[in-house]
Amino acid sequence: MSQPTFTAPDLDTFCMVDALGLTVTGQHLEPERAVLQCRVREDDPWCRSCGGEGIPKGTVLRKLAHVPLGWRPTQLWIRVRRYRCPDCLRVWRQDTTDAAAPRAKLSRHAVLWALKSVVIDRMSIARLAAGLDCSWHTVNDAVLAAxxxxxxxxxxxxxxxxxxxxxxxxxxxxxxxxxxxxxxxDLTPVRDGTGPARLLDMVEGRSKAVFATWLGTQSEDFRAGVEVVAMDGFTGFKTAAAEELPEATAVMDPFHVVALAGDALDQARQRIQRETTGRRGRSGDPLYGARKTLRTGVDLLTPGQGSKLDRVFGSDEHVELEATWSVYQKVVAAYRCGSKPAGKQMLTEVIDSLRRGVPAKLVELKKLGRTLNRRAVDILAYFDRPGTSNGPTEAINGRLEHLRGTALGFRNLTNYITRALLDTGGFRPLLHPHLR
Known part of the structure; x- marks a missing residue:
């Protein structure tokens, strides 16, 4: 824009009231707010009942909150002309539906500005209410409806x-x-590399019936189009997907598989700590001091961390912990392998090794082996479906936690679901011209 073309100043266009069917006739500016006096551009004095020409019968004032201009709340004071038909005595007002919905307190531009601020800028309703000089409920109702x-x-x-x-x-x-x-x-954009994941829906409750009911209410085209369902270790989600989406592939994502192995490692460390000391771990205990290092991948260990693990595993009392740690590292290495077929082979060997010959004293590994063996097909399906992970789902959960913090909590589930869908539903102004 090195050589812009200038036109004559136009207050109507600058204040965005021309698209609302209004024209500015006056202004009143204060440090705390601005008021623009307006009138309706189109004059329609014809009676809609008999077609006669109405007689002006004064005006009424309609006040609307508008998009903040100049860092201060802005109001539109619209002088709306009233008419009376001399033939049928019908009384009506000028039409202001272009400016705002009937009985609304926000102009249409103000509603879209607030919606854009929530969806794209992730502002709180309280901040928008302050910018519009309206009550919280007025702004919240308008944003949710729009x-x-x-x-x-x-x-x-x-x-x-x-x-x-x-x-x-x-x-x-x-x-x-x-x-x-x-x-x-919706993880499709992540798999295709076209964008981030987006929230499709939220349903009250957490059970097989909840997920199955949601899938059952979707269209046949939607269910037929779903190819992969990524999930955690909860069998209820798997059962619901198998019943409602029989052609889809269930994938247990790496995040939860590694988490299961990590939990087994933590439980083994805590058990051995109690067996050897008779109490929980404390500062200064070798096992307690190595709790984070045990979770670190072998390829990421520093020399100091490696020495710490050598000292821990040097004790005969920690042999069971070393065995559990070895399995954990193999699971991590399988997912970090650059070759999907090789990673699948590595994890298959881990599952097979846990299926047989695990000593009874390694209770954590036996429990982990039962879980991995039961979900082996879903776990290994990840390597045949690259890019399919529930990790973005966990990221959206984090975004929802941020939303709850911004709003200082929610009491109404319906409002929370709507706000969550707006905040994490992947909406962008290019997809929705109304928000440009």
């Missing part, structure tokens, strides 16, 4: 979904227990 109309009710939102992830999410912590929802994520 979001449902423009984004959530878009019939194309579920098009092209081939890979989904499913997980549970705690949306509210209470003194009488936590409340959970089941989150369904």
């Amino acid at each position: 979001g449902r109309q423009l984004l959530l009710e878009d019939p194309r939102r579920f098009d092209g979904v081939a890979v989904i992830g499913v997980d549970e999410h705690c949306w509210r912590h209470t003194g009488r227990g936590s409340r959970y929802v089941t989150v369904i994520i």
Whole structure:
């Protein structure tokens, strides 16, 4: 824009009221707010009942919150003319639906500005309410209504979904227990390398029935298009997917497989700590001091960390821990292998080794082996479906935690689901011209 073309100043265009069917007739500026006096551009004095020409009968004032201009809340004071038909005595007002919805307190531009701020800029409703000089409930109701109309009710939102992830999410912590929802994520953009994952839907509860019911309510085209379902170790999600999506491949993602092996390692360390010392680990105990180093991949260990592990494994009391640590490292190495076939072979050997010949004293490895053996098909399916992981699902869970923190918590689940879909649903202004 080195040589822009200038035109005559136009207050209507600058304040974005021309698209609302208004024109500015006056202004009142204060440090805390700005007020623009407007009138309706189109004059329509014709009676809609008999077609007669109406007689002006004064004006009424309609106040609307508008997009903040100059870092201060801006209001539109619209002088709306009233008419009375001399023939049928009908009374009406000028049409202001271009400026705002009936009975609305925000202009249409203000609603879209607030929606854009929530979806793209991830601002809080409280901050938007301060910028618009409106109550929290007024802004929240407007954002949720516009979001449902423009984004959530878009019939194309579920098009092209081939890979989904499913997980549970705690949306509210209470003194009488936590409340959970089941989150369904579209992982197709991650697999195809076209963008980030996006939240498809949230359903109250966390069970096989919840996920199966959600799948059953989707269209035949949607269910037929799903090729892969990424999930954690919860068998309820797998059973629901097998019943409702029999042609889809279930994939247990690496995050949870490594987490299972890591949990076995931690449990073995804690058990040996209690058996050898009679208490929990404390600062200064070799096992307690090595708890983080044990979780570090072999290829990432520093010389100091390697020496620490040598000292831990040098004791005959820690032989069982070393065996469990070795299995954990093999699981990590399988997923870090640059070749998918080689990684699959490495993990297959680990599962086969845990299926037989594990000493009874290695209770953590025996339990891990039963789990890996039961879900072996789902675990190994990851290597045949590169790019399919539930990791982005965990990332979206983190985004939802940030949303709850920004809002200082939610009490209404419906509002939370709508806000979560708007915040993490992958909506962008290029996809939705109304938000440009």
